[in-house]
Structures are given as structure tokens and as C-alpha cells.
Amino acid sequence: MIFLKKTLSVLLVIAMLFSVLGVSVSAATTETLTAEQKTEMKIKRADVNADGVYDTTDAKMLLKAAAGIYKPNNKYDVNLDGATSISDALLVLKQASGIAPVVSKAELVKLFNKKLNDIKNDTPGFKKTSTATCQSMKITQKVTATGFAALAASSLSCTDLEYDQYVEKMTAMFESAGLSAEEQANIDAMKKSAEDYRKPQSKTYTAAKDDYYDHYKLFPREFKNTASEVTASEVSSVTFSAVDGTIVYTLKMPVKTYTESTFPSDPTTSSYGKIFNLVNVRETEGSTINSLEFKNGKVVMTTDAATGEVKKVVYYYDYSSNIQAPRQTQTESGLGTITIDVTTKTKANIKEIIDL
Numbered sequence: 001m002i003f004l005k006k007t008l009s010v011l012l013v014i015a016m017l018f019s020v021l022g023v024s025v026s027a028a029t030t031e032t033l034t035a036e037q038k039t040e041m042k043i044k045r046a047d048v049n050a051d052g053v054y055d056t057t058d059a060k061m062l063l064k065a066a067a068g069i070y071k072p073n074n075k076y077d078v079n080l081d082g083a084t085s086i087s088d089a090l091l092v093l094k095q096a097s098g099i100a101p102v103v104s105k106a107e108l109v110k111l112f113n114k115k116l117n118d119i120k121n122d123t124p125g126f127k128k129t130s131t132a133t134c135q136s137m138k139i140t141q142k143v144t145a146t147g148f149a150a151l152a153a154s155s156l157s158c159t160d161l162e163y164d165q166y167v168e169k170m171t172a173m174f175e176s177a178g179l180s181a182e183e184q185a186n187i188d189a190m191k192k193s194a195e196d197y198r199k200p201q202s203k204t205y206t207a208a209k210d211d212y213y214d215h216y217k218l219f220p221r222e223f224k225n226t227a228s229e230v231t232a233s234e235v236s237s238v239t240f241s242a243v244d245g246t247i248v249y250t251l252k253m254p255v256k257t258y259t260e261s262t263f264p265s266d267p268t269t270s271s272y273g274k275i276f277n278l279v280n281v282r283e284t285e286g287s288t289i290n291s292l293e294f295k296n297g298k299v300v301m302t303t304d305a306a307t308g309e310v311k312k313v314v315y316y317y318d319y320s321s322n323i324q325a326p327r328q329t330q331t332e333s334g335l336g337t338i339t340i341d342v343t344t345k346t347k348a349n350i351k352e353i354i355d356l
Helices: 002-021 035-046 056-066 086-097 105-122 147-156 163-176 181-196 212-218
Strands: 024-026 083-085 126-145 158-162 201-207 237-243 246-252 256-258 288-304 310-324 328-332 336-355
Touching: 035 086, 035 105, 056 083, 056 086, 083 086, 105 212, 105 237, 105 246, 105 288, 105 310, 126 147, 126 163, 126 212, 147 163, 147 336, 158 163, 163 181, 201 212
Parallel strands: none
Antiparallel strands: 024 083, 126 158, 126 201, 126 336, 237 246, 246 288, 256 288, 288 310, 310 336, 328 336
């Protein structure tokens, strides 16, 4: 680390010297490109020697190119201003030292969106594996009753009981009362769900090449015309690195919290919903969001370094929710009235892998 810092210091001194001297070498004018193409070209050119690493070696080569030691070549014009100069070397130095990437966050977000949206609309075909993993599901059940029903009210109530314990408690009570075959089948189904709810639930889908409906239906965001509409202001960071002939882009999202009044009626307009497939937290019609949090959102996109073609995209986020189910009230003649309020607190994560 000390050696690296000393090297950077020396290079910066040399760079400033070239800056004072005004040394630069003209390069051919960059052909007409879209903003996203320019961003990708800057990233590619920053790895001057194409060794898969953005380091001081690249900066040294750019300093030599700016001094005219190397024959003029477009590849030395990293910032695409039409000349090879100290500015190009400084860009790469900052990238190598971790001070700042050669392109801005806004440029990287636009490139990210363009590549994801192209996959959605150009329909190259892909395989998707979606996995949901529940870490915890706690049930709070408040039962109030009148008449004879009040006798069972307290035994049916519970607070923050983990789902498997909740099912065990409820099924034991109902089975002791005697059940019909249909009721027993429902109880058995509940027991099975309690055994499996912490196990990762995975599904694999295949979208056929040139089938727009498959891409529209399956590629994040499902059943939307665009795969990403996230903006730079909604993103924590976007970085890139060269790895074994690929460029890996990593987009990270900040924590977002909501309540019933702040969560949009169309979840795809929320910041996470603009790039992820969001879990349906309102599984029961009429339920209320007491609190909802999305965090650790990350999208990792791997592209071919030479062609820019996307090879793989991995989506990941954690969420926690506190959901109030609709109140249930039932009155039985001669038995009284029973009212049930259920709140579910869930912590889980969602991961989707797209292989192209």
C-alpha cells in the first residue's frame, strides 16, 4: 500500500509537470456515438494495456502517449476529447487509486439502464432462476370474544410467535377438538408449510429467443416494457471492474422504508420497483402496511470486455415487513362473537439470476 501511494505521488508530480508544460498529442476525432456508447468506450480505454486491471501502468502509458513517446492512437484518448493529454492520465490515476471512476455515477446508471432495457426489448433469450429465502416470520394474533367464545380467546392469542411455533400451537388446539377429513387435510398443509418456510424457494424459467412476450413477462421488471428506470439520485453507487475478459458493473441501492401512506399504489414506481421484481407484501386483500423496508439492493451485470455483450445479471435485495391482516369477525348464535387481528412480521431476501 505504501509503495502504491508513493508511485501515485510520483505519477501525480509528473502529471502536473506535463500539465504546466501543456503537453498533449492530438488524436483522431471520435466517431458519432450515443452517450451510453461513449461511457462504455471510456471504461474500455481506461484499461490501456488491456490486462484486465485499471492501475498505474495504464497511467504511465498515457503520460508517455501525451509526451509523444507513443505514436498517436485513439485508444489513448480516454476522456474522448479528441486529444491524448494529462487529463486522460489523471482520470486513470483516480480510477486506480479509488478516488473516482473514469465516468460519473449518472453516466454509469444510464449505461446500466440501456443495457438492461436492450435485453428486455431485443429478446436474445435467457434462463432465470428466482430464489426467495425467509429468515423469519413472526405472528402476533389478538383474539377478543364475547359469550362462550371468550373461553377460548386467551389461548388463541399470541405475540411474536415464529411461524412454525404458531402453526404447532394452533393445530394442536384444533386437532384436540376433533376434525373432519377436509379440515385435517388443511391442518396437514399448514404443518408442511411450517416445515418448509425457511427453506429457499427456487424456480427456474426459460425465455425463448425472439419471443417478446417471454421477455416482457419474465425479465425484470416482469410485465413492464422497461427493465430499469432507476435514476442516479436513487442509487447509492455504481462501480465497475475488469475480471477475466469481462467488465463487471455493480449497482447498489440505499435503504428505503415505507408505511401504508408512503408506499406507492403501483410498487414499480418506487425506487426498488424501478429495477427489481418486488415481492407482493399485500398477499391478502385489504391488508395494511405498518412498516416496509428494502435494503442491501444490488444488481451485478457482467459484460464481455471486447464486445460489451451482457452475459449475466444478478439481482439481490433484503426486505422486512410488518403487515396487518384485515380484521376477521364472526358471530355464532348462542356462542357469542369472536374477533381476530393478525400481524405478520417477515424478514426475507430475493435473488434472481439471469444467464444469457
